Amino acid sequence: MIQALLVAVVAFLASIDEQTFGACMMSRPLFTGPIVGLIMGDVTTGIIIGASLEAMFMGSIMVGSAVPPEVYASSVLSIAVAIQSGTGVGTAVALALPLSIFLQMWRKFCYAIPGSWAGKQIEKAVNERNIKKANLLHLTVVPLSIGIPSALLVFVAVAFGADTINTVLNAIPTVVMDGFNVAAGVLSCVGLALLIKMMSNSKVLPYLFLGFICVIYLGMDVIGVAVAGLCIAFIAVSNMKFDTVEEEDF
Structure with a gap:
């Protein structure tokens, strides 16, 4: 019960990230995975599943009026159930997408009335x-x-749904679970493709290929590429020229 409560708290904080903390990215599966793993007693599996789900949902972000599936609480629940059942990445991938779509509908349903009232106020x-x-x-x-509806759903699922979920998972044929494991690698490519699609413009895309060259041909690790990218960003910003606009008195 304590584990379910702590996982629900993580799901709550992940759900309200964009509205409260300004999309600080601490709600992404890559960050919540180790935390859920620590709560469930298996940090290594939490890191592995979190990284797999992050690659899967890499391009799933809210841009303008485009509302993607709910990634945050659904990833927390998927990781918790996968660790609880002991079936690994395949289970998390199998649960992540349907849970993300369901949680998006559940969240919109619960948010409709208070959100409309709050907007008017x-x-x-x-x-x-x-x-x-x-x-x-x-x-x-x-x-x-x-946050509360998402956390409540995660709490109930983790606290009372473990046996039911395990029964369903045990009924899934091995060949299907193997297929989900293969799909995890394929969906990682899809997530990267979605990210590239958003970056596909003449000003940003060269930096992506520059990072690719650094990793493939120069053998740099992720930290080295990140530091190099930070230096390039500083140089680019310092060389930017802004048009001065004369202030007018109102």
Whole structure:
């Protein structure tokens, strides 16, 4: 029960990341995987599954009006169930996509009424120039109406659904589970393709190929490429020229 409660807390914090912490990326499977693994008593498996799900959902981010499947709480639940059942990456991959779609619908359903009410109250507070009230509503009603339903679902699934989930998993043929393990590697390529698709413009894409050259032909590790990329970013920003606009008195 304590494990289920702690996993639910991780799912809650992951769910409210974008609304409260400004999408700091601490809710991604790569970060939550080791934490869930620590709670469930198997950090190594948590890291492996978290990295696999991160590669799978690498390009799944909210851009404009495009709303992707729910990645955060669904990944937490997938990792917890996979460790709990002892079946590894194949189970996590098998559960991640359907859970992410279901959790997105569940979250939207629970968020509809309080979110609509909060939106109207925030708009009213802004019109009244009551910024403190607007910020309070934005930082309480909005994230709580998203985080609590996700955390509650994860808690119930981990605390009471282990035996049922294990029964279902044991009924799945071995060949199907092997197929899911193979799909984990294929979906990693899909996640990378989604990321490249978003980066496919003449200004950004050369940096991607530069990183590819560093890894493949120069044999640099990830840390070396990251440091080199940071240096290039500093140089690019320092050389940027901005048009000065004369300030007007209002």
